[in-house]
Amino acid sequence: MNIKEIAKLAKVSTATVSRTLNRVPTVDPILARRVWRVVRQVGYYPNTQARALGSGRSRVFGLIISEISNPFFPQIVETFVCLGMKHNYEILLTPVSEDSREFEAAARRMIERRVEGVAILTFAKSDSLIQVFGNRKVPVLVIDSAVRGPLVKTIRVDYHHGMRQAVQHLAALGHVHISFVSGPANLQSAAARKVAFQECMKEIGLNTPSELLVQGNHTMEGGMRAMTDLAGLRNRPSAVICSNDLTAIGVIREAFELALDVPRDLSVVGFDDIRLAQFLIPPLTTVQMSQTAIAETAFRGLLEWVECERSPFSPEAGVIKTNLVLRRSTALAAHRRMNTTSPTEQELATERGRERTETPSAFA
Amino acid sequence: MNIKEIAKLAKVSTATVSRTLNRVPTVDPILARRVWRVVRQVGYYPNTQARALGSGRSRVFGLIISEISNPFFPQIVETFVCLGMKHNYEILLTPVSEDSREFEAAARRMIERRVEGVAILTFAKSDSLIQVFGNRKVPVLVIDSAVRGPLVKTIRVDYHHGMRQAVQHLAALGHVHISFVSGPANLQSAAARKVAFQECMKEIGLNTPSELLVQGNHTMEGGMRAMTDLAGLRNRPSAVICSNDLTAIGVIREAFELALDVPRDLSVVGFDDIRLAQFLIPPLTTVQMSQTAIAETAFRGLLEWVECERSPFSPEAGVIKTNLVLRRSTALAAHRRMNTTSPTEQELATERGRERTETPSAFA
DNA sequence: ATGAAAGCGCTAACAG
């Protein structure tokens, strides 16, 4: 079954069939109806690759991600793919690890497939790798990257906003000895979170001795290891902020092993707000960063770029916001606990009571 | 840059370039080298769609899944996609919900794309939907389905094996009042789990009043609701088996809200063994079903089918096994707890000590 | 508004 057959059956030319299928408005309604009838009758499905070849438009976007096992990503993939379906784009999904050879392979795949645009939501280690797309005139959208160029735009995330709330929240509860468990060193977004943490601490005059800055890797195992290290310190932190929720889960898990109660003995704050966060025990206080928003921004950015021939969103419109979501993994520092009815605790109790497990309420 | 250009630069015919690129062994090494040199020099990437059109082989497999947010699926997607990369296949991923219109749309996409095979790891509600692929001569691999046909093979999962271990484990701990929280009614694999549970209970002479058979939906929210219902019963169960881990998380979370201690007041068993299971508090005892194995079986099945023109694996080779993994969400029933050093408990303590958070050790 | 025909980039007979 091909376009010729349809043309023959509908007694029109292949051009008319093509136009009808593509909804070109100038086709005679009579003919169009005839075509559609045949199409439906024989169950004709136009061949995508032939279409692509003929038109020079593949209608494929590439999506490069890492940490696919991070619960953070499925959401992004789903949103991206579904938007693709809606707009008749196909998504070429490629998970990559840290290995730059993998990235190269991914890029090759994308180019062979003649993708019309690429969203890179991952390790953007070597900028030169991104160049390969630029050389091929393929628009690229990267998250958290400093790479610039006419064919590469950046989706910025305002880590500071949420991080500041997290830090100030802990400070308000009386914590001064606050630790940070970072992500993989070569992951841009992880580095940015760490910097944000340090700056926010400095803002309020708190300093973080290097021993409280421990390296994680955005996995639960990494979080456990970090907690083990932290527990070994002579001057243990009373609160810890994690570079992502997975890490926080590991930290809490190890604290449990060590018989430390969260939040009584240790306040824990995560980052990402994966769906699971509210189901943890205790429900995790974390900085929310909408996965859907990221995927949508990326997709719409590419779409506008490609279809309207204009650069996507103004530099500032593409900024993703972050916000602290209060739940129950943080509590007053021990030295503040004498006075159990301090206004702070009262307030928090109220605020939290409202939240429980329903929709996360943002920290004002 | 196309094959003609390369041919010109390498002073050979396009046929030779094509053969070289496809590693046809009969090409003169001298010419081949010349071709490769040019290819590398100009950074030539053959056009996938033209290739597909010319050869009549798309090298695309379809992957239809649901519950993409279930942590169970990323693993499957990743494995499937990576195997695809390794074998030079592209994966057309389509998440579908319960809505059969979505399934239709997915099928259309796949057919337009001329996929060479489809793996359906989801709601296989109406078998007629699967027929659409058969009509188009597209091989289909379905999980947990009764659909038969020359072009549709089934990947079977042996739910009984793991479920029996779960049931007998609880029974051995002294539980008799065991509840089961099921998954969506129209999900084949969920129905199969429920049946397996009921049969395994019957095997050991335990009966399950219908009030202990509560309907979940494979989400954490569903688990919470189920637990709420269970807690309201005059004759509360002392143990509950869940149709999947997500449900178990919800159950545990709600138990926590109700001040019920898991496992002391309630033993909980999950199903799937998602990576997270071992990081829960308490670490979840669950029936493991290898996500990787499923994805691999599906992919290799399609691959062999397509490349070797022979039906994939013998009916029995494609069976996925399940196994109970003991962790710490189950404990002796209250009435057995008088004698705290019962052999059973001793044994379990030892076995569990071995596990902690390392690789899950299967229940012998 | 419609049709004829020339590609799109590659593969695969077929002939040499």
Place this chain on the structure above:
DNA sequence: CTGTTAGCGCTTTCAT
């Protein structure tokens, strides 16, 4: 073993 060439199925000028 290599080159010539006719498709693959669709889109898109260019006439009409």
